[in-house]
Amino acid sequence: MSKIKPRGKVPKKASVDEIIEIKTLIRHPMHSGRMKDKNGKNIPKRIINKFLVKFNGKQVFVMDLEPSISTNPYIAFPFKAKETGTFDFEWTDDNGEKYTMSRKMTVS
Amino acid sequence: MKRQKMIMISRRNIMYLLGGVASTALFSNYALAKPNLALKRIKEISKNNVEEIDLFLDVPEIAENGNQVKVSFDIDSPMTNDDFVKTVYLLADGNPAPNVAKFSFSTDMGACSATTRMRLSKTQNVYLLAEYNNGKFAMTKSKVKVTIGGCGG
Numbered sequence: 001m002s003k004i005k006p007r008g009k010v011p012k013k014a015s016v017d018e019i020i021e022i023k024t025l026i027r028h029p030m031h032s033g034r035m036k037d038k039n040g041k042n043i044p045k046r047i048i049n050k051f052l053v054k055f056n057g058k059q060v061f062v063m064d065l066e067p068s069i070s071t072n073p074y075i076a077f078p079f080k081a082k083e084t085g086t087f088d089f090e091w092t093d094d095n096g097e098k099y100t101m102s103r104k105m106t107v108s
Numbered sequence: 109m110k111r112q113k114m115i116m117i118s119r120r121n122i123m124y125l126l127g128g129v130a131s132t133a134l135f136s137n138y139a140l141a142k143p144n145l146a147l148k149r150i151k152e153i154s155k156n157n158v159e160e161i162d163l164f165l166d167v168p169e170i171a172e173n174g175n176q177v178k179v180s181f182d183i184d185s186p187m188t189n190d191d192f193v194k195t196v197y198l199l200a201d202g203n204p205a206p207n208v209a210k211f212s213f214s215t216d217m218g219a220c221s222a223t224t225r226m227r228l229s230k231t232q233n234v235y236l237l238a239e240y241n242n243g244k245f246a247m248t249k250s251k252v253k254v255t256i257g258g259c260g261g
Binding site: 017019032034055058059060061062063064065066067068069070071073074075076077078079080082 | 175176177180187200203204205207208209210211212213214216217218219220221222223224225226227258
C-alpha cells in the first residue's frame with residue numbers, strides 16, 4: 001500500500017480580514033468495508049474518520065468523515081485571516097494513527 | 109370419484125396458493141420500498157424541526173464516476189458570534205449508509221463553505237442540513253444521476 005501522505009495548500013501571505021481558502025488532501029485508501037480484493041475477500045473497513053484544524057492552538061474546524069467520502073479525501077474550507085500564525089492539521093485513522101501537518105501564514 | 113376429489117382439492121389449493129402469492133407480492137412491494145434513511149436521519153438530528161430552503165449546494169447533475177463526486181456548499185451567514193452556522197451535515201439517500209460527513213464550523217472561519225469529494229453508489233438525492241447557533245435547521249437537496257456507481261461490492 002502506498003504511504004499515507006498529507007498535503008496542504010495555505011497562502012503564505014494574507015491581508016487582514018481576507019477570507020482565504022485552505023485546500024488539503026491526504027493519500028489514503030478509505031476502505032469502506034464493502035470493497036473486495038482480487039481474491040474476492042472483503043477488505044476490512046479503514047477510513048480517516050476525523051479531520052481537525054487548529055490555528056495557534058485554537059480549534060477552528062472539524063470534519064467527521066464517513067465511508068461515503070472518496071479515496072484520498074480532499075477537503076477545502078475558508079478561513080478569515082486576522083493574525084500571523086500556524087495552522088495544525090490532524091487526520092485520525094480508524095486504526096488510531098494520526099497524521100499531522102503544519103503550515104505558517106503571515107498576515108500583514 | 110376419489111380421483112375427482114383430489115383434483116378438486118388441488119384446484120382449490122392452487123387458488124389459495126395464487127391468492128397467497130398475489131398478497132405476498134403486494135405486501136412485499138411495500139416492504140421492499142426502502143425507507144429513506146437520509147430523511148429519517150435528518151428528522152432525528154433536527155428533531156423534526158427543519159425548514160427546506162434554497163441553500164447553495166453544488167453537485168454535478170450527472171456524475172460519470174460515482175467514486176469521485178465533487179460536492180461543495182456555501183451557506184450565506186455573517187459568521188459572527190451572534191449569528192453563525194454551527195454544524196453542516198451532508199447526507200445521501202441511496203448509499204449503504206445515509207451519513208456522508210459532518211462539518212463543525214467556528215466563527216474564526218469568516219464564511220460557511222467547504223468542498224470535498226464523495227462516493228455515490230447510484231442515482232440519488234444528496235442532502236445538506238445546516239444547524240444555526242440559534243437552534244434552527246435548514247436543509248436542501250439535489251439529485252445526482254450516477255453512471256457508474258462507486259461503493260464497491
